[in-house]
Amino acid sequence: MNERLPGLIIAGVPKAGTSSIFDWLDDHPKTQGSVPKETCFFMDPDSHAFRPDFNFGLGLTHYPKAFAKTDDPGCLLFEATPAYIYSRTALAEIPRLESAPKCLFVLREPASQIRSVYHYFSNNWAYIPSEMSFADFLEASECGSHDFGGNELARHALDCADYLPWLQRWRDRLGCDRIKVCLFEDLKRDPLAFMSGIAAWCGIDPRFYDDYAFEASNESYNVVNRRLHSLNMAIRDRLPKGRAYEFARGVYRRFNTRPAVKDKTDDAFLRLREKFEVTYDPLEREFGLDLSAWRERG
Template identity: 45%
Template sequence: MLLPNFLICGVPKSGTSSLHTWIADHPDAIGSVEKETYFCVDADTHMHKKDANISLGLDGYEEFFRVTPDRHPKIVLESTPGYIYYSNALKNIPSLPSSPKCLFVVREPSQQIFSLFNYFQTNWSWIPSRLSFEEYLALLRNGASKELFGGNELAADALLNARYITFLERWRAELGEDRMMVRSFDELKSQPLQLVQRIALWLGLDPSFYETYNFPKDNETYQVRSRLIQKLNVKVRASIPKGTAYAAVRKIYRRFNTYKPAPDKNFAHYDTLRNLAFEYRDYNSKLKYAFDLDLPGWEC
């Protein structure tokens, strides 16, 4: 049975889509047909697939990995960054027959929450367009349910989910030290070559492949020109299987209805982000020492 022996399990909006591509592009690795299979998410999440989840057995998992007879990859990769939060993933992934290694990429909490907010509001429509970032945070602090965000628990639990250490300690207890790696988004962004070569060595892949690699970026947050067209886009792409047709539609849509966010967008929320970052100081300090991380600018 072809099952993943390497999973990127967290966290959302921390560069995991790009990292998935970089690893899957290695000649001795393959990635899942869909980067995020959601196969091990909890049944009450917005990502749960009734016809493709681990409660039905592992046969359905194998369907996400396609290998031609002439290929014998060392690494079979799947990346669902929400796995870090789900009890179903924690229960089942460490005990898979493939004995997978798991990678977690963490991002400074206030920036991760802000990026998640923008992504769910612009790339998708989980967060209403009328809400400002400050109003969104106020809703979360008042215990807003996921129904306010179209059933998206990641949007509703963003403040709790940024306490990474509470989740990572549970994963370490199940995986052990040797099968788990935690790195930072700062490292991925500033030193992509060094990071991916470090991961390659950990996985038994030849790191020299990346010496001439171009490191493409994927799944970046964008701004939309027309909300009406964006809503139509969300409906259409949900009905198209990921593949050539999906990529073509996405490319056309992004060309005509999206643009990069203004570089000073964070500055407009400077005080809010600074105060939010301070709230995670103790959690970040525990994370830093528990996993021996260099976290510059994390207010540790």
């Protein structure tokens, strides 16, 4: 089973460019991404992302089904489930896989990450009520006054953005050689340098990206018609994936979504950013990061 298990898992964090990284890696001739991108195989049973039909509790022998067969022994298999960083099951089981996968964690300035989670789960999905403001969402998340449809990433958004304790647990289980922590801001600033570094760390040729066109994936959007979007969410996971599905999704996106409007830096956001500034120094020391881009956002 060793050759059918991934050598790389993009394990965090949500709304930090992991979909783009997955697509860019998947285009490399020496890699093969999972289907779907987020297998969610190691998500906890109490997570909103838990899949009753595909999970660790059914047995590890099911996991290789997410990876198509390949005759290339040097092909890097990988998947990207960014909520793994918070999963008890993932933390317990991924470090024990026979393939000894490396785990990549991409961090984003906490206030911006939380705001992106808010937009994503209120527009792309409907876990957060559309009439709930960002300030009200922060209050509900901090007080635990809303269930958000069982979505733990929304319910515990502030705890999830305090990255250091989560990363320390993973480093303790994986060791330093199998963990890499990067920044979303570096990805946005220089995707070529970012992906070349990831490729070199994974042992694949970084020169593939020298003339690569870096197109973003899975960006948040605003919904035009909420009722139509509710119907879309109710049926989209039941439809067979393929060219017809991609065509229909493209048509739907064209007519019922619009690009997300750039957020204004309001008082709620500024207070949130100030709240997390005390976490920067220990995070930098522990993982050798340069968080000056986070500080410069002021």
